[in-house]
Amino acid sequence: MFEFTSFRHPPDNYSIKNAPDDVDMDEDDDDFLETGGLKLTCPGESLTSAQAYMRGHGTYVDKEEVIASVCGLVERVNKLITVRAVRTRYNPEVGDLVVGRITEEMESRWNSRQDAVLMLSSVNLPGGVQRRKLESDELQMRTFFEEGDLLVAEVQAFFGDGTMSLHTRSLSYGKLRNGQLVTVPPILVRRLKSHFISLPCEVDLILGLNGYIWVSKHVKENEREGEEGFDAEAVYSNRNDHIDDSTRTAISRVTNLITILAAHSIPLTDTVLLEAYEWSLEQEGDVKDLLQEDLGDALVATILAKGA
């Protein structure tokens, strides 16, 4: 009478304690709280008795029972029960640094993923520090940004309907070149003092708060914006500079490290990445060996030990 099919099938090897076959409402086993395994829940599902435990976020108490009010993962810290919603979506705030891809070109604005717009009025126009935008600028928008271009920008404001507006008014923002993109769950990128990180291995990192990370070749101090070596023409260039082999290796090493750390749900900060990089150099392996499971586990163990 009921049939239920799903577009994506969860992998078979994934087993969950208290498998959701028993969505029975009056089930009464508390052993999930002891094992520390993953337990998923739905709104309205009774978790445990309110006398033995305290209610945290995502739960409420009714008739002496702690009941889940969001759909997600049950967590327990001592006597406190919380349910964390599985939310992988990035919630923007003004001032956040994001990395995005242009998806659409419209009249006087560019659109990028997840409903953000970059107005022509909020980019740096070439030749001249600040000038009024002209109709000719509007016509040659594609010479600045094209569909498919990656860029780094800052959240400028929100429109009335909640879509965000970006800007690339600073010279540190703009089109991305000379590197590789890694995507991680947005929750793993914490808000840091600076989201532009230079590692000592000739690699620059841009940690976008939306979970997009740009790993690229290091830009020398005297070629930064405002210095005499700065090439203003290169801001909207579509060409990569020459990247030597050691830099390429370093970029892929950092990329692999980020993938491993993200796979183990470790929040990314500059110190964590630096430690991970130093550790990986000690291992004397090839870059691609990093992605093997045992090495990844060893890396995570070292990082966690240092963090503790």
Add this chain to the structure above:
Amino acid sequence: MQSAFDRRRINGPEESSPPVFATEALEIPSGNAQKTRKGRNTSDIRPIFLQPGLISQANGSAYIETERIKIACSVYGPRQSKNTVYSEKGRLNVELKFAPFSCERRRAPLRDAEDRSIAVAIQQALLSSVRLEMFPKSTIDVFLVVIEADGIEGCIASGSIAASTALADAGIDMFGLVMSCSAAVVGTEIWIDPTQEESNLADGSLVLACMPALGSVTSVWQSGRMTPSQVLTCIEACESKCTDIHSVVAQSLLDSARAATTTNA
């Protein structure tokens, strides 16, 4: 009324009706002759397909399909209310739109009055399930698009299920998942989950929305002629169906949550 036109659309003629084919014309029931249900038992509902999280740009979304009913639902929020008046509780805003091609007759966008009444019915069904006291000064927007419709009662029921699933998918605090089921009185029988054709034959119909996890009813919507005992039988029948649907919906939400945690982990 002129202003109620959407000028960007191709507006068809004022009066239009779909072509009637010779084979279809023969199947039109003559009077009260056809009073036995075709295709399924009186206590069966149509098979449900439900997929949470289909619309990536929304905070939460769900798509439901029950044979010829297809509804997509997206949830935005909680976000700051537009009016600056302080409100202790959040607002739940439900909007429903019929696609112009969703029914047998073309639905005229903007001039349709029925979508608002269905939206109100769905809002009533959801309202007591959402913990609005958790979201002061904010609004939760629920948008439903009916891609294909087959009976108003079915639309309300499926719409409520989709909306509740989308709210759960958005991670919004709720007391429980809202499930909904409809029933119609045809002659002496009670048919669960009637289609458009079947509700045309019916004397009266009823839509029940409840939270099976808590055993509480959120809304009952009854129309037509029914005796009190028929109403009670309908409610009981719908409630037991809602419990069945709840397990399916909870399963699909857990599946999607699990998929999300595995990709994260």
